[in-house]
Amino acid sequence: MLPVFGHLNPDTDAIASALVYAHLLSRQGLPAQAYRLGDLNFETPFVLQKAGVEAPPLLPVLGAGTAVALVDHNESAQSAPNLRDLQVTRVVDHHKLGDLTTMQPGFLRFEPVGCTATLLLKLHREARLSVEQADAWLMLSAILSDTLHFRSPTTTPDDREAVAFLAPIAGVRDVTAYALELFAAKSDLGDTPAAELLKMDYKVFPFGEAAAPQRWGIGVIETTNPGYVFGRQAELMDAMHAARQADGLDGVVLGVVDILNGTNRMLIPGEMEAAVVQAAFEAPTVNGVADLGNRISRKKQIVPALEKHFEASAEARA
Ligand SMILES: [Mn+2]
Structure with missing residues (x-):
């Protein structure tokens, strides 16, 4: 099973994109498993519950040379502590390129869009695979979260189009209302230290x-x-x-x-x-x-x- 994971201190995109990419690769015949590199924030459990999906487990320590796929990051300072000993075979990301190196030619998909999930929707389309409802929830939520419902200057037309495409598959009738629910969950910080x-x-x-x-x-x-x-x-x-x-x-x-x-x-x-x-x-x-x-x-x-x-x-x- 190929481990797929997003960055440390994971946000909704880091978790959702790991889950969606692991599922996509598995459907394409490359068994993959999503992991997380830390505790969930306050928004992500709300998203996972809506999608009916379990949180991915914490990444175990991987042996040197293990093949891995990265989503939503590429810099070693934001990744598994021993990333440099691992074999990065795939990256799907929308951040600047940092110190990434690979042992072999890899599958690298970088585009300056607002969210990694926007790229994952493209990968579904390029593979001519339908999008399942839970994956649509995860991708839609990640895009709304990363772009702050299109308020962020990182937003591109591709992100808007992805949300318009995913909302009916997820079953979200009112995207604005859902985004506000998402932001309310994110903002409910309680007495967190x-x-x-x-x-x-x-x-x-x-x-x-x-x-x-x-x-x-x-x-x-x-x-x-x-x-x-x-x-x-x-x-x-x-x-x-x-x-x-x-x-x-x-x-x-x-x-x-x-x-x-x-x-x-x-x-x-x-x-x-x-x-x-x-x-x-x-x-x-x-x-x-x-x-x-x-x-x-x-x-x-x-x-x-x-x-x-x-x-x-x-x-x-x-
Ligand atoms: Mn992201």
Whole structure:
């Protein structure tokens, strides 16, 4: 069985795409099994219940050389800890290419669309396979989640078309109402400890050149209720300081995205982060918060600006 998995700190796309891709490969005669690389967030159990699908099991430790398929990520810092010893044979992803290498020629499908599930629908069509109802639920939900129901600048016409195609198969009559249910589930954070909130949708990115490498942890909380998150600002700041130290990072930031208004106010725990965010985004930090306006996409707006900033500072040093 080919293990198929998405990134650490999985979001709905990472889980749904692993399940759908494993099912698609199995239907095509390549037995595959979906796994997850961490606990589910608050939105995904709602999606799985609607789809009538069980959560995939946690990825066990895989022996060196095991063939694996990746979905919704490709960078080793966001993957299984021993990814470099594994044999990546397939990747379906919509993120920038990171440090991926393969031992053999592989099946790689990368497109700058809003969601991995949009690419999985294309793979169904290219294979001339019908889409089953549970898979339609999973893909539809992942696309609505990743694109914030088309509010994210990562949204493409392909994502919109995929949702229009999948909704009747899933049996969703009112996509807008379903998206709001999804966002309500995502925003129901309860009394989750701050350290968990920080890491719920959190990725580590390497920046800069080899001579002066930087590793930053970038978390995002997408919510319809940002007031709740800012009510816990002090605890979150403590959790960010702790994560920076424990994980040996150069910076940690946490974007708080107001889903319905399409705005991002980022929590900035220290002076170093504040200086970088000022330089990269021209956004001053006031009382620990930098207003990034409508820059709500980590992959399309936050990470590229930081990458550019650290490249420019490397050039300035050279
Ligand atoms: Mn995704």
